Amino acid sequence: MKLPTDPAQNLAALIRCPSVTPAEGGALQTLEDMLKPLGFAVERPIFSEDGTPNIENLYARRSGNGPHLMFAGHTDVVPVGDEAAWTHPPFAAEIANGEMYGRGAVDMKGGIACFIAAVARHIENNGGPKGSVSLLITGDEEGPAINGTVKLLDWAAAKGEKWDASIVGEPTNPDALGDMIKIGRRGSLSGSVIVNGRQGHAAYPQLADNPVRGLMSLVDALLHPVFDRGTKDFQPTNLEVTSIDVGNPATNVIPAKATATFNIRFNDTWDAETVQAEIHNRLDQAAGRKKY
Template sequence: MKLTDPTQTLAALIRCPSVTPEEGGALTTLAAMLSELGFANDRVTFSDTGTPDVENLYSRLGSSGPHLMFAGHTDVVPVGDNSAWTQGPFGADIVDGEMYGRGAVDMKGGIACFVSALARVIERKGVPEGSVSLLITGDEEGPSINGTEKLLAYAKAKGEHWDAAVVGEPTNPDKMGDMIKIGRRGSLSGTLTIEGVQGHVAYPHLADNPLRGMVRLVDALLDPPLDAGNERFPPTNLEVTSIDTSNTATNVIPARSTARFNIRFNDIWTAETLADALRARLEQAARESGLRNGRAAVRYSVDFDSRSSPSFLTRDDALIETLSEAVHATTGQTPALSTTGGTSDARFIKDYCPVVEFGLVGKTMHMVDERVALSDLESLTRVYETFIEGWFERQAASVEAS
């Protein structure tokens, strides 16, 4: 295999059926590539109650600073209906200039491009003056319990320290060079339960329909908007994802109704202040519901998921500028600096060092016929190559200046 060719490195990774939480040979294949480049590999498996065991990989080249980390995941989502794929989901087939396969863009493609970029740097200029590490999990598409969060703590306990990190998630909406993620919104999930009294729909005075209260309390969660956003983040958004009574009868008033919701919030809030604000809304709405015909306040409870994700913003100008310059030099695009989208493992990495995200175009991620243009693979490899050189040069200049 020619490691400087991202088409070859990606094909090797796609052909490993690493549907989360299965390793599927992907970490073994990646570790072999990195060993060829001189990396020392550390394979570690983490476990937790009620979750599958997950294999992870931490690889490092070099023993001194400055230290650049690349982070990502080799696990992929299930293929869905296999017969709906026009090419095999683990075949890495190339059709009309595109490589097909689960993980092509999310995110085996990003990993392959970084490996090939580093191989090119080493081939042309030798190993960078400092260290490069890859922190790769098999648990990003799963519950994210036995992956990056634990691997970071494990590596730190062994004495690892990082100066900056890049996560290779697919960040570009339409074309290469569109967007760098310099932060992420937080995520908080909750469950709202309304207690009623079951009864016959023909005798409503003998029952208490919890859906009347649910309508009012859900409306209070949604309106008015929680904020208008700011110069760094879009407005906080709450979405109700389900309302359920477990009632299949049309002539029975249900005893209970449950709603589940998720909020993607900006840095105006913490999970704690946001939960407090929502509790206050619910308490007022429970007392003031106009749908209950003189009945007492709505009886409800609300529970928030303890595994919330905080919002964060990276303010390392040198890291952001170096990557932005590499993107512009390679693609001609000036990338937008964004905090949009869902959560990623950057939420764990930001506690250890400054982190940004840049990868492929994400249009086909998680879809049937996930695929990537070979031209995009080459473009991302050149971005990473330029960035690696530029980051280490900038670090060296900073040391000289001091």
């Protein structure tokens, strides 16, 4: 049986799986078919939680007597958007000018394809690794990220799995392959701010309470001042407003409610608790009597 030593062929097989989160799309089965001939024992636990879709994940291990290296990644991809805007079909894995096109080629089926090819080449040329090698692959990274990595790590640890080192195959190279290796990622936290007002006609603002004005002041407080200037290993913390909505299709009606959603990427100046405290402090100072 031919081993999966060609990263391009591995990647093409994965891209052709339409694993748009939360769908598995055949991607984990494709991985299993690549890994079993290499001597990996493969398990595919399914995790669930109320209010979220059930997610299938994959853990594969090739056991040895030395240190244990784990490769971590995900096979789910973001939606394709307007498929007509693509220069190549998103799930065809077409190659043009030496580049393969497809949803997930970079984030992050390419990393998975290369790692499997590297293991396969080592086995083909040198025999099996002296230590243990495992792959921890989730199907829930681009979605809610509730039934993926954290639960898979806990599940594996409960089975007695221990790792000496881990490689996360997320894309990090800005210019050329291998030009940057990162030691971690910034944290991510999403939230929403809701301001309640009183609906009315735009011609009679004295009879209404426009929540948009209050929301604008709260959003400004979230954005200014900057959270920090960055640290030795990570870029500055940034907060991005991702949506503002009043649920009002009419242009002459003052809305009853205004909502803003945001996402903050925070560096090691903060942790989840301190960045939440900073957000609440900014909102408290700016809110006055507004409810949010």
